[in-house]
Amino acid sequence: MNAPALKTEIEPVAIPAGVYAETVTEVHHYTDRLFRFRMTRPAEFRFRSGEFAMIGLMIDGKPLYRAYSVASPAWDEELEFFSIKVPDGPLTSHLQNLQIGDTVLMRKKPTGTLVNDALLPGKRLYMFSTGTGIAPFASLIRDPETYEKFEEVILVHTCREVSELKYGFDLVEEIRNHEFLSEIAGVKLKHYATVTRDANYPHQGRVTDLMRNGKLFTDLGVPPIDPEIDRGMICGSAAMLKETKQLLIDAGLNEGANSKPGEFVIERAFVD
Structure with a gap:
């Protein structure tokens, strides 16, 4: 058998x-x-x-x-x-x-506050991110609706080392070479990358320090944040969220949400 x-x-x-x-x-x-x-x-x-x-x-x-x-x-x-x-x-x-x-x-159910609907109309949109906090902005800067709502979109990304910035640079290059996004984004999209631990990179320091001393705005060729025209989105570490939020409040911006749009929004969801 x-x-x-x-x-x-x-x-x-x-x-x-x-x-x-x-x-x-x-x-x-x-x-x-x-x-x-x-x-x-x-x-x-x-x-x-x-x-x-x-x-x-x-x-x-x-x-x-x-x-x-x-x-x-x-x-x-x-x-x-x-x-x-x-x-x-x-x-x-x-x-x-x-x-x-x-x-x-x-x-099956997505959610979040880093969406265009949670912001009041404005002219310039800042996307403040650290590390993997750039992820929601990777979505938004590839969405035509973002450029329909804002005349200028500024992606600010801070990491420890230059090698950690590559995802952001790849994103912007993808948009510049995309069949239709390249025309939609055009000169509207600006990318400002900064590092905190690499002395050989042109832009150095925490984004909050660069906001306080004005270097961020000087480098970008734009005036300081104006609540009448500027809008903000923030995603990053807990400390960065808290500090950047306070800087925007000090500039006269109010936090928004899906139920009540404002001048800036924060994402509070984290991975481990």
């Missing part, structure tokens, strides 16, 4: 109810601390550029989620995310090992 055949198939992971299970299509590692990945987008998934989603993985048989800003614009056929790598992070320690073909879970 023949021995029974050994079962070699891998049991499929049970997907929790009420979530999407999407496939990774691209992974790019920038440094030992930063990477981005793209994955399939459910046909029925709708979001506003700048919103975040809860994404996660099955870990030890249970789903673990964290809030991640969707870095791709609302019109994109795929979803893009930009992440830090935390060696002992509950999720990022696993997420950084993603490969093409892997499955990522995503809850």
